Amino acid sequence: MVQGGRVFEGTVPLRQLERLRDLLASAEGDAVYRVEFGIDEFDVEFVDIRVDTGLPLVCQRTMNVFVQPCSISQRLGLLRDEREENALPEGYEPLLVTDGQLHIKDVLEDELILALPLVPLSPGAPLEQVPVTAGSAPEDGQSPNPFAALGQLKSSRH
Structure with a gap:
């Protein structure tokens, strides 16, 4: 494939990608791909990958399913040895x-x-507001010392 500069194009259903399928909210949809093999000017064997799809995911703020657009363009150098x-x-x-x-x-x-x-x-998921309770921040604008309680415990033991 590398020597011939082969190109493959097509679609693959997300439901056929077993490892990915387990990470999605549903396996509906297809991934459109183009894969091109070749050798560059440095004699490096490579494969260019382009993938476009929408990934159904669960929003961690709203817990609703949404489709995350995904477009990948990657060049991978083909190695026979890690060195x-x-x-x-x-x-x-x-x-x-x-x-x-x-x-x-x-x-x-x-x-x-x-x-x-x-x-x-x-x-567009709403940002969650962190409730502020009365007395949680000092009025002088300085941050509270997280170790102040330890100091009080130490002085009460003596």
Whole structure:
């Protein structure tokens, strides 16, 4: 595929991406992809990956399901040995291919998992207000000393 500069395009249903599916609110939808293999001017074998989809996630503020747009464009340098990683040009992410085979679906799934937000928040979700209780902040504007209570305990023991 690398020597021939092969290009693959298509769609994959999210429900077929088993590891990703478990992280989503639902497995509805498709990921549209384009994968191109080649060799660059530095003789580095690479695969360019482009993926566009919407990921159904649960907003951690509202607990409602929303669709997070996801667009990935990544160039992966194909490595046969981990020691080759330092030779990759800037802008390449390493992809270890020890057996000479690459499963496109697995690579697409890996990239989508990496694109997931740590804390999903739907756009426009209301910010939660932290209630302020009377007497919680000193009137002089200085922050309270978190160790003041320990000092009181120490002086009461003597």
